[in-house]
Amino acid sequence: MRRRQFLASGTALLSVAIAGCGHPPVVLDMDDATADGIAGEVSMTAVPGSEEYAVVTSARENGSATRAGRHALFDHTDTVRVEDAFYDVSETRLGSSEVTVYEVRVDFDPDDPTPELGEIEYDDLPETDRRRLDAIVSDDPPSQDGYDLGVGYGTAEEVGDGSVFVPEQQYDVLVYDGDRYRVAVDSRTASEVEYRYEATEVAPDVETFADRVRAQYLFALTGLSEAERAVVEEAIDGGYFEDDDAFRSVVDRIREHEGLDVDDFYGTWLVEYEGVEYLTYAEW
Known part of the structure; x- marks a missing residue:
């Protein structure tokens, strides 16, 4: 650190x-x-609203907590700060399964911006899509051959029902400030692990x-x-x-x-x- x-x-x-x-x-x-x-x-600090915070507070209040994810939360430390208190957190792997994860890719300068599925204005996107894509749309987007950037969306369960791209792609052209971007959706299989967490206070x-x-x-x-x-x-x-x-x-x-x-x-x-x-x- x-x-x-x-x-x-x-x-x-x-x-x-x-x-x-x-x-x-x-x-x-x-x-x-x-x-x-x-x-x-x-130690690491678990901020309110984060997955780490939810896991530790649940384990603290209920004796243990479980979570399914594609990576460990506490692989670099086992001491976690929540507000002013500190906890030793154990993270035990219980089992794994295969899930489908999605990535939305954007071509900022497509050779052909004509939609095949349909087009949508950026301001009309559902909040779940804007939250993920806000980080990559700008007034000066990168430009290279093919698709320029990709955004990991996670699983369909993580995305929920609101997205117009995942799991079913409804549009393949995104219009942002008059510019037309081509959008593609890729999927792959990944391993999702179920973890159990226990938290022991070490300092108040x-x-x-x-x-x-x-x-x-x-x-x-x-x-x-x-x-x-x-x-x-x-x-x-x-x-x-x-x-x-x-x-x-x-x-x-x-x-x-x-x-x-x-x-x-x-x-x-x-x-x-x-x-x-x-x-x-x-x-x-």
């Missing part, structure tokens, strides 16, 4: 990317560790959860040389990007400890330096 945030928001990396050099080969970045920040590193609020994380992961970075201290202080000030001996030494010290999220070449740790806690991200 932290790696994506850093690459997306780091101004130092942005200027390098603009210059055409890619992002630096090494990174050490240290940000003040708030309770919310700590919690966000090791953010501070309590952050304290649990601190107890497991927080360590103090001490006994540094002057060169190592310079690396750390620059990392706190905005990021350190030089692949030198002092950087390697600091990162080696950090990697001796359990991290919040560690891969082969990058990771995130919870570090205390001179009495202040930092969420510390490194690439080496």
